[in-house]
Amino acid sequence: MSAPEIHVEFAPELALFIPQGRRLGATPVTTDGTSSLGHVVESLGVPLTEVGTLRVNGREVPRSYVPSAGDTVDVLPVARPQQVPGAPLRFLLDVHLGTLARRLRLLGVDTAYESTDIGDPALATRSATEKRVMLSRDRGLLHRRELWAGAFVYSTRPEDQLRDILDRFRPELRPWTRCTACNGLLREATKEQVADRLEHGTERSYDVFAQCEDCGRPYWKGAHHEQLEAIVANALAEASRPTPPAAPPRRS
Numbered sequence: 001m002s003a004p005e006i007h008v009e010f011a012p013e014l015a016l017f018i019p020q021g022r023r024l025g026a027t028p029v030t031t032d033g034t035s036s037l038g039h040v041v042e043s044l045g046v047p048l049t050e051v052g053t054l055r056v057n058g059r060e061v062p063r064s065y066v067p068s069a070g071d072t073v074d075v076l077p078v079a080r081p082q083q084v085p086g087a088p089l090r091f092l093l094d095v096h097l098g099t100l101a102r103r104l105r106l107l108g109v110d111t112a113y114e115s116t117d118i119g120d121p122a123l124a125t126r127s128a129t130e131k132r133v134m135l136s137r138d139r140g141l142l143h144r145r146e147l148w149a150g151a152f153v154y155s156t157r158p159e160d161q162l163r164d165i166l167d168r169f170r171p172e173l174r175p176w177t178r179c180t181a182c183n184g185l186l187r188e189a190t191k192e193q194v195a196d197r198l199e200h201g202t203e204r205s206y207d208v209f210a211q212c213e214d215c216g217r218p219y220w221k222g223a224h225h226e227q228l229e230a231i232v233a234n235a236l237a238e239a240s241r242p243t244p245p246a247a248p249p250r251r252s
């Protein structure tokens with residue numbers, strides 16, 4: 001039997017993963033007649049973490065579907081908000097996403113972050129062990145089978161990254177409850193409790209304190225507070241918007 005040719009069309013949201021020549025319209029793809037559609041899509045460069053519904057000739061199929069000659073395939077992006085069943089929603093960020101990690105923690109979202117490059121296998125293992133959604137801009141990492149779950153971070157700008165992740169996963173926000181340095185939980189503290197960890201000027205000027213239960217770092221309403229307040233206010237405003245209805249099927 002000769003290799004079947006199928007036609008694959010990607011939703012615009014997925015176009016950035018596709019080499020230039022494949023972006024417009026349905027692209028002819030020659031398959032081997034045994035690989036699953038999920039494998040075919042991945043081999044074209046699209047991480048499966050970003051793929052939602054697959055349709056063949058207008059009918060939804062599982063990723064295990066083996067395409068046959070003449071099939072027309074539509075590849076849709078992952079639905080939003082995205083559900084990640086099986087564990088409380090929590091994240092693991094790679095070494096390049098430090099600012100996003102601190103902002104998620106500021107909002108009270110459980111966010112592990114590796115500040116050194118521990119390598120893709122170790123990251124994938126940690127994602128699996130702790131059931132954390134791996135956030136990365138590294139497609140190779142997102143292709144790894146061991147991942148508990150993963151998501152591509154589309155922007156290089158922290159503001160856009162934060163907006164995108166909050167829109168995609170809609171995590172519960174509990175601002176000012178986590179340590180931005182280590183992800184530990186904060187508890188209220190008196191000035192006396194944290195006095196030995198404060199600069200002299202801080203001790204004199206401020207008196208609203210909290211302390212990280214894990215690393216002991218003190219928190220107070222300090223110099224950068226307005227900027228942090230703005231990040232929190234923006235996130236809460238976006239989160240209170242109603243979820244838009246699911247987009248209608250683009251075409252049959």
Ligand SMILES: [Zn+2]
Binds near residue numbers: 179181182184217
């Ligand atoms: Zn801490």
